[in-house]
Amino acid sequence: MLTPVVMAGGTGSRLWPLSRQLNPKQFLKLCGDTTLLQQTLARLDGLEITAPAIICNEDHRFLVAEQLRQAGVANSSIILEPVGRNTAPAIALAALSATAKGHDPVLLVLAADHYIADQAAFQKAVQVATSLAEANKLVTFGIVPTHAETGYGYIQRGSVLPVQGYQVARFVEKPDAKTAANYLQSGDYYWNSGMFMFKASVYLAALKEFRPDILDFCTRAFQAGTQDMDFTRVDATIFKDCPEDSIDYAVMEKTQAAAVVPLEAGWSDVGSWSALWDIGTKDEHGNVSKGDVLAINTTNSLIHAEHKLVATVGVDNLVVVETKDAVLVVHKDKVQDVKKVVDAIKKDGRHEHMNHREVYRPWGVYDSIESGERYQVKRITVKPGAKLSVQMHHHRAEHWVVVSGTAKVTNGDKTFLVTENESTYIPIGEIHALENPGKIPLELIEVQSGSYLGEDDIVRLKDSYGRC
Structure with missing residues (x-):
């Protein structure tokens, strides 16, 4: 059986303001009612697979766990990267985890942030690739190009292999427009999808041959790691010194065992707002819209409203995106420059690149309604049965007003219940905790006041989620 390995570690900025550093695109509902990560897992339904392995950043661990729970995916392993080191080390960790108990499964390596329209075509390509992987090939999936794209790397196919795939002749970098047109006309080139399949042992052997330094760091970091609830933590001190490299450069461009399987399934890497418009359902005027949108004399545009009415009049070829704390307006031909906005936000010392107003935590969610110089609301x-960490603050006091449900509050050496329309006060420096002992969600308004209100003024003394 196959073991899916889903790489979910990206923190891209090209889909800002929806995508944020702590809530990137793989965790967003961009192409339907489920997230891209959940769609990646659902795409495997019907294949003979074991529980998947998810590789993600430390900061995203609870997002991944919650989305797996929502999708009904049980017994999966979540491997945490303390720092990003590109795809070659990440896949090495998954291969080491897969072989740790003496097994040697075929790994199906997928990106968590891709869109594929035709599930049947995808699964057919997977079945072809499985035969090649079982014959010790290192397989990649080549997207049959639909136009002369300059934003992707390409794979040139070589001789035909026994089961519908091809030997890889070479990998090539992103071409200019003329070269891309020649690739398209030749019919011998595919877009490099970043999806792979191979036996775990075959990949580790290739890494040992071509990048033994990466394999050494990953092996030592994995063996010195720990298991924390649902998470596999590798040793951060060792892993941070691991060289950074992609699987393409580290292995696939060097090995003689590389094979490519063509994939024609309505694939997109959802790499920009224009890509999202390309795959979206368009109205008679060529508009893709989501949310409360009023488009008058508007054509060929993408309008995304999260919380407010968004109205456009007499515009063409625009992207308009509204969230609680930011609005983006950009011409569709300039969407690659959205990352410049994120760079400017960082340079100005702002926070809109990090997270949304609504922030999800393992115990629930909070929405930063209002803030000023010395206060925040x-x-x-x-969630029912959930509990925040036992903590204290050096610089702020807190007032809690319960809106609905019942709160179990620890305030110093006292523990008591606070119900609807009641409130309590947490002084600066007091050890405290908040818990929902009830059967319905607990909702409360928290007013913080003090000289410093940052999230890093939380001193956790005890925590159910391994954050101390």
Whole structure:
């Protein structure tokens, strides 16, 4: 059986303001009612697979766990990267995890942020690739190009292999427009999808041959790691010194065992707002819209409204995206420059690149409603049975007003219940905790006041989620 390995570690900025550093595109509902990560897993339904392995950043671990729970995916392993080191080390960790108990499965390596329209065509390509992988090939999936794209790397196919695939002749970098047109006309080139399949042992052997330094760091970091709830933590001190490299450069461009299987399934890497418009359902005027949108004399545009009415009049070829804390307006031909906005936000010391107003935590969610020089107001929702960490603050006091449900509050050496329309006060420096002992969500308004209100003024003394 196949073991899916889903790489979910990206923190891209090209889909800002929806995509944020702590909530990137793989965790967003961009192409339907489920997230790209959840769609990646659902795409495997019907294949003979074991529980998947998800590779993600430390900061995203609870997002991944919650989205797996929502999708009904059980017994998966979540491997945490303390720092990003590109795809070659990430896949090495998954291969080491897969072989740790003496097994040697075929790994199906997928990106968590891709869109594929035709599930049947995808699964047919997977079945072809499985035969090649079982014959010790290192297989990649080549997207049959639909136009002369300059934003992707390409794979040139070589001789035909026994089961519908091809030997890889060479990998080539992103071409200029003329070269891309020649590739398209020749019919011998595919877009490099970044999806792979191979036996775990075959990949580790190739890494040992071509990049033994990467394999050494990954092996030592994995063996010195720990298991924390649902998460596999590799040793951060060792892994941070691991060289950074992609699987393409580290292995695929060097090995003689590389094979490519063509994939024609409505694939997109959803790499920009224009790509999202390309795959979206368009109205009679060529518009793709989501949310409360009023488009008058508007054509060929993407309008995305999260919380407010967004109205456009007399515009063409625009992307308009509204969230609680930001609005983006950009011409569709300039969407690659959205990352310049994110760079400017960082340079100005702002925070809109990090997270949304609504921030999800393992215990629930909070919404930063209002803030000023020495105060901040949040609406906090705590799931039934969930508990925030036992903590204290050096610089702020907190007032809690319960809107609905019942709160179990620890305030110093006292523990008591606070119900609807009641409130309590947490002084600066007091050890405290908040818990929902009830059967319905607990909602409360928190008013923080003090000289410093940053999230790093939380001193956790005890935590159910391994954050101390």
